[in-house]
Amino acid sequence: MTTSLDILEGLNLPQQEAVQTTNGPLLIIAGPGSGKTRVITHRIAYLIRVCGVNPHQIAAVTFTNKAAREMRDRLQFMVTRDSDSLTVGTFHSFCAAMLRRNGNFLGLKSNYSIYDSDDQLNLIKRSLELSELDPKSHPPRAVQSVISKAKSSMVDALGLSQRAETYFEESCARVYYHYEELLAQNNAVDFDDLLMKGVQLLQGSEEVRDRYRNQYKYLMVDEFQDTNTSQYLLTKLLTGEAQNICVVGDPDQSIYSWRNADIRNILSFQQDYPSTKTIALEQNYRSTSTILEAAKSLISSNGMRLRKDLFTENDAGDPITVHEAYDEQEEAGFVISKIKDLRNKQSFKLGECAVMYRINAQSRALEEACIQQGIQYRLVGGVRFYQRREIKDLMGYMHLIHNPQDEVNLTRVINVPPRGIGAKSLKDFINWCRNNKISLYEGIQRTYESKISGSQDTPAISNRAVSSIGNFGEIIQSLVTLSHRVPITELIDQVLEQSGLRQSIQNSDDNPTERWENIRELKETAREFDSETPPDGLSSFLERLALVAEVDSYEDSEDSITLITLHQAKGLEFPVVFIVGMEEGLLPHSRSMENELELEEERRLCYVGFTRAERRLYLLRAFRRGFMGSSGPTMASRFLREIPSSLVTSESRQLTSDQPKISSHIKRSEAEQLKPQAPRIALGTGDEVRHSIFGEGVVLECRQTNEDHEVTIQFSSEVGLKRLLLSFAPLEKVSH
DNA sequence: TCCTCATAACTTTTT
DNA sequence: GTTATGAGGA
Numbered sequence: 001m002t003t004s005l006d007i008l009e010g011l012n013l014p015q016q017e018a019v020q021t022t023n024g025p026l027l028i029i030a031g032p033g034s035g036k037t038r039v040i041t042h043r044i045a046y047l048i049r050v051c052g053v054n055p056h057q058i059a060a061v062t063f064t065n066k067a068a069r070e071m072r073d074r075l076q077f078m079v080t081r082d083s084d085s086l087t088v089g090t091f092h093s094f095c096a097a098m099l100r101r102n103g104n105f106l107g108l109k110s111n112y113s114i115y116d117s118d119d120q121l122n123l124i125k126r127s128l129e130l131s132e133l134d135p136k137s138h139p140p141r142a143v144q145s146v147i148s149k150a151k152s153s154m155v156d157a158l159g160l161s162q163r164a165e166t167y168f169e170e171s172c173a174r175v176y177y178h179y180e181e182l183l184a185q186n187n188a189v190d191f192d193d194l195l196m197k198g199v200q201l202l203q204g205s206e207e208v209r210d211r212y213r214n215q216y217k218y219l220m221v222d223e224f225q226d227t228n229t230s231q232y233l234l235t236k237l238l239t240g241e242a243q244n245i246c247v248v249g250d251p252d253q254s255i256y257s258w259r260n261a262d263i264r265n266i267l268s269f270q271q272d273y274p275s276t277k278t279i280a281l282e283q284n285y286r287s288t289s290t291i292l293e294a295a296k297s298l299i300s301s302n303g304m305r306l307r308k309d310l311f312t313e314n315d316a317g318d319p320i321t322v323h324e325a326y327d328e329q330e331e332a333g334f335v336i337s338k339i340k341d342l343r344n345k346q347s348f349k350l351g352e353c354a355v356m357y358r359i360n361a362q363s364r365a366l367e368e369a370c371i372q373q374g375i376q377y378r379l380v381g382g383v384r385f386y387q388r389r390e391i392k393d394l395m396g397y398m399h400l401i402h403n404p405q406d407e408v409n410l411t412r413v414i415n416v417p418p419r420g421i422g423a424k425s426l427k428d429f430i431n432w433c434r435n436n437k438i439s440l441y442e443g444i445q446r447t448y449e450s451k452i453s454g455s456q457d458t459p460a461i462s463n464r465a466v467s468s469i470g471n472f473g474e475i476i477q478s479l480v481t482l483s484h485r486v487p488i489t490e491l492i493d494q495v496l497e498q499s500g501l502r503q504s505i506q507n508s509d510d511n512p513t514e515r516w517e518n519i520r521e522l523k524e525t526a527r528e529f530d531s532e533t534p535p536d537g538l539s540s541f542l543e544r545l546a547l548v549a550e551v552d553s554y555e556d557s558e559d560s561i562t563l564i565t566l567h568q569a570k571g572l573e574f575p576v577v578f579i580v581g582m583e584e585g586l587l588p589h590s591r592s593m594e595n596e597l598e599l600e601e602e603r604r605l606c607y608v609g610f611t612r613a614e615r616r617l618y619l620l621r622a623f624r625r626g627f628m629g630s631s632g633p634t635m636a637s638r639f640l641r642e643i644p645s646s647l648v649t650s651e652s653r654q655l656t657s658d659q660p661k662i663s664s665h666i667k668r669s670e671a672e673q674l675k676p677q678a679p680r681i682a683l684g685t686g687d688e689v690r691h692s693i694f695g696e697g698v699v700l701e702c703r704q705t706n707e708d709h710e711v712t713i714q715f716s717s718e719v720g721l722k723r724l725l726l727s728f729a730p731l732e733k734v735s736h
Numbered sequence: 737t738c739c740t741c742a743t744a745a746c747t748t749t750t751t
Numbered sequence: 752g753t754t755a756t757g758a759g760g761a
Contacts, residue, residue, distance in 0.1 A: 063751080064751080065751090090751070091751080092751055093751095116751095117750080117751095191750090191751055192751095194751090195751095255749075256749080256750080256751090258748080258749065258750090259749085259750065259751075358748070358749075359747065359748050359749075360747080360748085360749085361747060361748090361752085361753090364752085381750090384750090415737095418737080418738065418739095420737065420738095421737090422737045422738075423737090424737085425737085462737095464737090465737095546751095547751070548751095565748090565749065565750095566749080567748085567749045567750070568749085568750085586748095589748055589749080590748090591748065591749095592748085601749095605749080626752080628745095628746075628747080628752070628753085629752055629753090
């Protein structure tokens with residue numbers, strides 16, 4: 001047994017209090033960089049080592065697998081041998097395991113498939129057909145989002161049709177109904193189902209509920225601000241009478257409302273558990289005070305907030321650098337050469353630098369700049385690994401072998417690589433199966449058998465197709481048999497060989513090496529998995545792959561920079577952070593600019609970005625940006641204006657080249673002089689102006705924005721057309 | 737049946 | 752600058 005002193009050492013008072021509050025409901029409001037993960041892990045260690053709680057009785061639910069793994073690693077260090085019996089995982093993986101064991105209550109066989117959003121979309125398109133609705137007037141993606149929203153709030157098809165207010169919602173309810181039917185037929189669930197069915201299981205079976213409640217005496221939920229209704233209900237159902245539930249969150253970092261997360265869960269928590277003790281962690285240990293002040297100032301523009309007073313004892317550090325580039329190429333070029341500078345002159349490691357952006361498409365210019373300047377980079381996300389064609393194909397076979405009822409994957413792979421079963425044959429074959437009231441898999445097996453016995457009981461399609469289907473059936477059958485005996489790695493090899501995938505990938509003319517490399521990477525994952533050898537190999541392998549996010553496989557590396565979306569960056573921290581694309585329409589994104597709530601979420605997203613930075617923060621924008629092929633002028637993000645100018649220095653783009661430097665101090669004081677809401681100089685269309693860097697030009701347009709004026713100027717120098725904010729731009733009127 | 741080429745219609749963010 | 756779809760030819 002350890003004394004509590006060891007565990008409390010190095011924690012500040014509120015942190016200590018959070019660790020020691022072990023009984024009853026506890027809400028921890030944790031600002032960025034406030035040592036949240038530390039508190040959670042120490043609290044678990046405290047429970048085990050000081051209170052003597054059996055680790056088997058503790059569950060910690062996180063948002064990503066990476067967070068889960070990190071927590072497990074830290075705990076391994078603190079509670080050594082006991083850490084294995086702790087339950088640490090995401091909501092989705094927790095539910096997946098629960099359904100695997102108890103799914104039969106809901107008519108789910110334990111070998112069910114988990115469909116990702118591509119599979120889901122596929123099935124929704126088929127449900128649209130069954131509902132006799134036109135996909136043109138019912139975009140599958142829109143339907144998908146309605147259904148997902150319904151599931152997240154525990155509404156079934158009937159419920160949706162009852163509360164439908166528009167024709168579109170009514171149609172969605174119809175599609176939803178067919179969609180559910182198809183999922184059941186395929187013995188499959190989607191991501192939302194994992195949560196919804198988890199709740200249904202606990203609601204529907206007292207026995208199961210009591211079993212889990214008896215096991216988990218202590219429950220902790222991280223990133224609570226990002227939970228949706230079904231996740232919230234799940235925590236409520238799991239909490240036994242003792243109500244030893246601890247949730248940790250920060251409403252200011254809620255960035256997943258589009259995935260139906262609901263910040264109001266934090267308020268509901270206080271209402272549902274009236275004896276809740278609330279502790280705020282307000283001291284930031286991560287960032288310089290300059291960065292923290294900027295972040296605080298930014299987020300204070302949001303209307304909907306819980307009061308919080310962040311502070312830090314860290315130094316002021318360097319001012320935040322705002323750089324305005326001409327276009328995205330120059331923006332990327334500036335970032336990368338700046339990073340080189342930081343490495344060469346200030347001994348930062350490349351691994352300490354991250355570039356963050358709003359949308360994945362922005363990574364392109366950055367990647368190109370990295371390649372051009374010879375800087376190693378690590379791209380998180382982008383075209384996701386598990387969505388690559390060769391991976392999806394291989395995994396399609398794996399899913400089919402594990403769950404032959406899975407017709408989405410069956411139809412996906414039956415003609416991959418091409419083996420003469422075209423769209424027409426497949427359609428006729430499916431109809432033949434439906435008419436005979438057998439599943440596709442049974443149909444395939446029957447075709448295979450009749451091929452051997454020479455029976456004529458086959459679908460009315462070409463002999464070639466019949467024979468191909470028969471062969472396919474034989475391959476799958478033998479792989480199914482094999483799957484019970486051999487490790488995953490070997491199964492993968494056999495699938496690649498027998499299906500002909502290996503040949504087809506290696507002989508393909510588009511990127512055979514890269515595609516085969518991806519397959520090898522997947523095999524490597526399988527190899528690692530095999531070495532851990534869980535009893536139920538294929539099941540857990542498929543489950544794990546279905547539930548991993550790209551950020552999960554992210555690992556620190558000393559010698560490459562990180563390119564990452566702002567969303568994925570949550571929970572990470574870097575000494576140096578660049579945020580590119582600080583423009584209206586991008587950050588905040590154009591899709592969220594009409595709605596005040598969504599706009600506030602964009603601001604929170606920006607806040608998350610700022611607070612990832614420990615020592616240096618660079619904010620960039622481009623005057624022109626590529627927009628689906630063509631390019632157009634941009635406006636500076638309103639968020640730039642929400643940072644006190646005293647914290648900012650702007651570097652002109654010339655600083656990167658060899659031209660004489662302009663002292664940033666002079667520039668800053670200029671900006672301060674120009675800051676007053678009423679611009680110092682009045683400009684109108686046609687006025688001639690002089691800019692201290694760009695030279696002389698003519699005003700083409702002058703528009704009032706919130707508290708500022710935006711002027712569009714045609715410069716006579718090579719910089720051409722620019723849009724500038726009057727309060728920031730060093731402009732003078734030229735009089736004749 | 738399969739491949740190639742043209743076109744249209746998008747691209748937020750992801751467990 | 753992408754990716755999903757469709758027509759037409761081998």
